[in-house]
Amino acid sequence: MDRLKDKIILITGGARGQGAAEARLFVSEGARVVITDVLEDQGRALAAELGQSASFVKHDVTSETDWAAAIAAAQALGGLHGMVNNAGIYQPARLMDTDVQLFERHMRVNQLGCFIGMKSVVPLMEKSGGGSIVNISSVAGLRGSPGAIAYSATKWALRGMTKAAAVDLAPKGIRVNSIHPGPIDTEMLNVRTTEERAARLQLVPMKRMGTVDEIANLVLFLVSNESSYITGAEVAIDGGATL
Numbered sequence: 695m696d697r698l699k700d701k702i703i704l705i706t707g708g709a710r711g712q713g714a715a716e717a718r719l720f721v722s723e724g725a726r727v728v729i730t731d732v733l734e735d736q737g738r739a740l741a742a743e744l745g746q747s748a749s750f751v752k753h754d755v756t757s758e759t760d761w762a763a764a765i766a767a768a769q770a771l772g773g774l775h776g777m778v779n780n781a782g783i784y785q786p787a788r789l790m791d792t793d794v795q796l797f798e799r800h801m802r803v804n805q806l807g808c809f810i811g812m813k814s815v816v817p818l819m820e821k822s823g824g825g826s827i828v829n830i831s832s833v834a835g836l837r838g839s840p841g842a843i844a845y846s847a848t849k850w851a852l853r854g855m856t857k858a859a860a861v862d863l864a865p866k867g868i869r870v871n872s873i874h875p876g877p878i879d880t881e882m883l884n885v886r887t888t889e890e891r892a893a894r895l896q897l898v899p900m901k902r903m904g905t906v907d908e909i910a911n912l913v914l915f916l917v918s919n920e921s922s923y924i925t926g927a928e929v930a931i932d933g934g935a936t937l
């Protein structure tokens with residue numbers, strides 16, 4: 695299929711996990727992708743696997759200078775129509791075990807990174823005739839999640855930032871939506887023990903983790919024109935975990 699024919703899409707944190715699945719799917723749908731990450735070897739290997747439709751930029755989302763380089767890579771391809779703010783860290787700890795450094799680390803990557811990203815892409819997206827931004831939040835941005843106060847703070851923030859940006863950017867033809875995955879089978883969850891992961895699945899009515907391909911299909915819908923009247927929405931993709 696060609697649902698992203700002639701589209702150029704930037705995916706942060708795209709070297710592995712959900713971002714990598716999105717890169718593969720988007721290319722199969724006709725897009726060219728700019729994959730960015732701090733994981734240089736994995737990012738370059740993925741771009742090589744995807745051939746001429748993909749490029750990789752080493753990019754720390756907390757750095758405005760790095761963002762400028764990522765945007766320049768999209769510009770070199772001819773424009774920018776979609777951006778997935780996917781990069782994130784998850785270092786769970788309860789309130790009383792969270793120090794200021796851990797809190798700030800989450801804020802910088804998960805929240806500030808998304809803020810700089812949305813700001814950075816607007817001029818090129820506008821020049822490209824409009825576009826779609828998808829912010830990857832979490833079910834931790836929809837309800838109280840145990841033992842992850844810093845992570846939760848940032849994922850709730852993304853939900854609000856998405857709506858504020860959607861209002862600001864609608865006149866420019868740029869849509870902004872957030873998605874809220876439940877537990878997805880990626881390396882990010884390796885910080886939890888097998889027992890903790892099993893206990894978490896008990897809270898999921900569908901009693902299983904989601905896959906990266908299920909996430910990629912939803913993000914594809916939101917970056918493509920198939921969702922052309924959807925902006926400011928928060929879409930849970932969680933096997934019913936937030937019901």
Ligand SMILES: NC(=O)c1ccc[n+]([C@@H]2O[C@H](COP(=O)([O-])OP(=O)(O)OC[C@H]3O[C@@H](n4cnc5c(N)ncnc54)[C@H](O)[C@@H]3O)[C@@H](O)[C@H]2O)c1
Pocket residue numbers: 706707708709710711712713730731732733753754755756779780781782783784803830831832833874875876877878879880881882883
């Ligand atoms: N896995 C889950 O259960 C789950 C659930 C809900 C939401 N999420 C969110 O989904 C997104 C993708 O996570 P994933 O599950 O694929 O995990 P992952 O750990 O495989 O992917 C996260 C990616 O972000 C990159 N990254 C981290 N810090 C960065 C920085 N400063 N600059 C650029 N890149 C950076 C990592 O190198 C990694 O490639 C994250 O935002 C995460 O919070 C994950």
